[in-house]
Amino acid sequence: MSGIRRQSLISSAVIYVGFAVGLFNIYLFTKQGIFEKEQFGLYNAFIAVALTMSAFSGLAMPVYLIKFFPYYQSHRGNKNEQFSLALSVSLIGFGLIALMGYAGKDLVIQKYGTNAPDLITHYSWLFPLGLGMTLYSLLEAWAWNFQKSVFTNLLKELIWRLYVTALILSFAAGWIDFNEFVQIFSLSYLFIATVLYIYLFGSGKLRFHFEVSRLTKRLRKIIVRLCLFIFCGMAVLQLSMVFDSLVIASVLQGAMAQLAIYSLAQNMAAVIQAPQRGLISATIPKLSLAWKEKNMSEIQRIYQRSSINQLIFAAGILSLFALDFQEGIEVVGLQSSYQSAFPVVILLGMARLVDMGTGLNTQILQTSTKWRFEFISGIVLLLVMLPCSYWLTKSYGIQGAAGAQLIAITIYNLIRIVFLWKKFQLFPFTWRSFWVIVIGSLSYGIAHWTTHTLSGWVALLSQSVLFILLYAIGVYHMNLSPDIKPVWQAIQKKITGKA
Numbered sequence: 001m002s003g004i005r006r007q008s009l010i011s012s013a014v015i016y017v018g019f020a021v022g023l024f025n026i027y028l029f030t031k032q033g034i035f036e037k038e039q040f041g042l043y044n045a046f047i048a049v050a051l052t053m054s055a056f057s058g059l060a061m062p063v064y065l066i067k068f069f070p071y072y073q074s075h076r077g078n079k080n081e082q083f084s085l086a087l088s089v090s091l092i093g094f095g096l097i098a099l100m101g102y103a104g105k106d107l108v109i110q111k112y113g114t115n116a117p118d119l120i121t122h123y124s125w126l127f128p129l130g131l132g133m134t135l136y137s138l139l140e141a142w143a144w145n146f147q148k149s150v151f152t153n154l155l156k157e158l159i160w161r162l163y164v165t166a167l168i169l170s171f172a173a174g175w176i177d178f179n180e181f182v183q184i185f186s187l188s189y190l191f192i193a194t195v196l197y198i199y200l201f202g203s204g205k206l207r208f209h210f211e212v213s214r215l216t217k218r219l220r221k222i223i224v225r226l227c228l229f230i231f232c233g234m235a236v237l238q239l240s241m242v243f244d245s246l247v248i249a250s251v252l253q254g255a256m257a258q259l260a261i262y263s264l265a266q267n268m269a270a271v272i273q274a275p276q277r278g279l280i281s282a283t284i285p286k287l288s289l290a291w292k293e294k295n296m297s298e299i300q301r302i303y304q305r306s307s308i309n310q311l312i313f314a315a316g317i318l319s320l321f322a323l324d325f326q327e328g329i330e331v332v333g334l335q336s337s338y339q340s341a342f343p344v345v346i347l348l349g350m351a352r353l354v355d356m357g358t359g360l361n362t363q364i365l366q367t368s369t370k371w372r373f374e375f376i377s378g379i380v381l382l383l384v385m386l387p388c389s390y391w392l393t394k395s396y397g398i399q400g401a402a403g404a405q406l407i408a409i410t411i412y413n414l415i416r417i418v419f420l421w422k423k424f425q426l427f428p429f430t431w432r433s434f435w436v437i438v439i440g441s442l443s444y445g446i447a448h449w450t451t452h453t454l455s456g457w458v459a460l461l462s463q464s465v466l467f468i469l470l471y472a473i474g475v476y477h478m479n480l481s482p483d484i485k486p487v488w489q490a491i492q493k494k495i496t497g498k499a
Contacts, residue, residue, distance in 0.1 A: 011153045011282060015274040018157030021165060026267050028168045030260075030334045035171075037337070039178060041256030042118045044263035045249055046129060046185070048242040049119075053101070053130030054137060055238035057094035060231035061086035062141035063366055064223060066284050069145045070292050072215065081209040081216065083142050088210075094134050098127050118256060119249065122179075125186040132189025139196045139206075146205050149282050155192045157277070163188050229375040230366060236378035237362075240385040240408065244401040247393045261337065262398040265344035268321060272352040275313045279306055280363055287360075287367040299364060300426055307359030307428035308436070308481050314356040315440040316471050318349040323447060323463050331456055340398075347402035351409040358413040359428035361420060373419055381412040432480045439474035443467050 029040040065086050072080045105123060140152045164185065171181045200206035216223070248262055249255045283302060290298045329339050365374045385408040392400030420426040447467035451459055476484055 010150050011277070011279075014150060014153050015157045015277055018153075018161050019271050019274055021158060021161040022267065023271070025161060025164050025168060026264060027332060027334070028165075028172065030264060030338055032333065032335055034168070037260040037335070038118060038256035041249075041259035041263065042122065042182070043185070044259060044266070045119050045245060045256070046122075046126060046182070048245040049126050050129040050133055050189075052238055052242050053094070053097050053126070054133035055235050057097045057130065057134045058090050058137055058231075058234075059093040060227040060234060061090045062137050063230045063234070064227050065138065065141040066144060067226065067288055067367055067371075068219065068223065069285070070289055071219070073145075075215045076213055078207065079209050079211075079213070080207075081211060081213060083138070083206060084208045084210050085212075085216070086138055090134055090138055094131055097130070101127065122182045125182055128186040129189060132187070132191070132193055136189050136193040136196065139193055139200065142206065143196065143200060145285060147285070148200075148205070151199065152196065153277065155196055157274075159195070160188055160192050163191060226371055229372045233374035233376075233378035236375070236382045240378075240381050243385055244389050244393065244405060247389050248398060248401055251390070251394055252397060257337075258398055261341045262344060262401065264338055265341040265348050265398075265402065268325070268341075268345050269348035269352050272314050272317045272321075272349055273356060275310055276356050279310065280360065283360060284363050284367065287363055291367050291369070296424065296426075299424075303359050303361075303364060303420075303426050303428050304430060305482065307357060308430070308432055309483060310356035310359070311353070311433055311436050312475055312481055312484075314353045315436055316468075318346075318353055319440050319444040319467060319471070320464060321345055321349055322444065323467060324460050327455070327459050331460060343399050344402040347399065347406050351402075351406040354406070354410050354413055357428075357433065358417055361413065361416040361428070364420065364426065365416065368424070370419075370423055373416075377412060377415050377419070380415055381408055384408045384411055432478075435478055436475070436480055439478070439480075440471060443470035443474065446470060 029035050029043070065082055069080075069082065072082050108120065108123065136156070140156070143149070143152045167176070167181055167185055170176045171178065176184070197206070245259060245262070245266075248259050252258045283306065287299065287302060290296075290302070325342050325345055326339060329336075362374070365371060365377075385404060388407055389401055389404035392404045394400070396403070417428065444467060447463045447470065451463040451466065454462060475481070
């Protein structure tokens with residue numbers, strides 16, 4: 001577990017630095033006098049649509065690269081044709097998506113032309129962004145097989161955001177107009193994909209072999225069935241994750257301005273999931289190997305540790321947002337209309353808390369022999385999410401969209417927990433999970449009621465510091481995670497130089 005811990009901690013540190021840059025970007029997007037709310041809304045709509053394009057065009061090739069890599073590595077060595085096959089399939093998939101996108105432009109205009117006209121104006125620039133995401137996801141999955149998750153996270157979580165920062169500052173300085181901003185932004189993922197390709201090719205980790213081996217022929221039926229089910233499950237999951245943004249853009253008046261407020265809350269809630277991103281990239285190869293070796297005790301250990309570690313992070317950060325968000329909007333001088341994002345932040349934050357606290361059930365299912373359930377549970381999520389999101393958004397606006405996310409994510413994860421327990425006797429929770437919620441709630445209550453009369457920077461700093469101290473002391477002394485004390489001892493060793 002120490003290898004996973006080391007990579008996930010380093011990746012999480014990189015991701016949090018990236019999120020700090022991302023929060024700075026959001027500050028610039030939402031600050032008075034630089035961007036209109038509609039422009040920030042368009043930026044987030046671009047990301048939502050491009051993610052959907054990438055999920056469909058990828059055809060589950062990243063999962064194929066990870067799931068079968070141990071087998072190809074054992075039998076094919078340096079003549080592994082996996083990446084060449086995956087790239088070919090994904091490019092064909094993206095070509096089909098692009099053709100459908102151009103052929104269906106009139107339908108898009110009919111659906112979004114009234115409430116989101118800017119999306120129609122810049123429609124053609126969605127495709128370079130979607131292609132870049134598709135290519136990067138393949139290269140990222142391949143790099144994970146060689147334990148290069150830290151570098152991939154550095155590119156996606158930090159370098160990409162710095163790219164956006166440079167664009168924002170160029171726009172603010174008047175060096176580019178908004179049309180040029182959109183066009184250069186659409187090339188952002190192609191940029192980091194190119195950097196990752198050069199790194200992998202230069203280090204000898206990526207070579208192209210187009211001859212189909214006997215191993216591929218022998219496994220082709222299993223590969224096709226796996227990819228078909230995983231593709232359907234991932235496409236459904238991705239659609240459910242961005243459907244709220246698409247519905248807001250479609251049905252609410254002043255859609256881009258509403259989406260800007262909602263997107264601020266989404267970005268804040270995404271900070272909660274930073275440890276999950278680092279943990280996934282470090283853990284997936286370990287899970288694939290553990291399933292291959294039928295090492296159920298290792299899988300259970302990864303499952304429970306991922307649950308408790310993520311729950312500790314998520315509960316702490318959500319509590320800080322609840323304490324600081326409204327005061328923070330006023331203190332840093334954002335547009336006052338963004339105050340209305342507070343209930344959305346809480347609802348989306350709770351959805352992320354549920355998703356993280358239930359552990360890496362998606363990755364365990366994808367790498368197991370029961371990967372078909374990934375599709376089945378995804379269909380359940382979609383059946384709950386689509387009508388719930390549409391009805392609640394029309395009835396309650398952006399708060400309804402966030403509420404639909406919380407309902408659907410809770411049901412989705414409960415189904416998967418029950419399935420993993422019944423099929424493999426795998427379960428993410430212990431009594432420590434309960435105590436995380438108790439300690440987090442008590443720390444929040446004490447920090448709030450002892451500082452509620454303060455205001456400004458004094459309030460932000462005092463209530464944040466008090467909460468962090470109370471929460472950290474409680475988690476540490478109750479030893480709620482097996483990884484906390486070893487990590488703290490390693491930090492002390494680094495500082496003091498003593499063994």
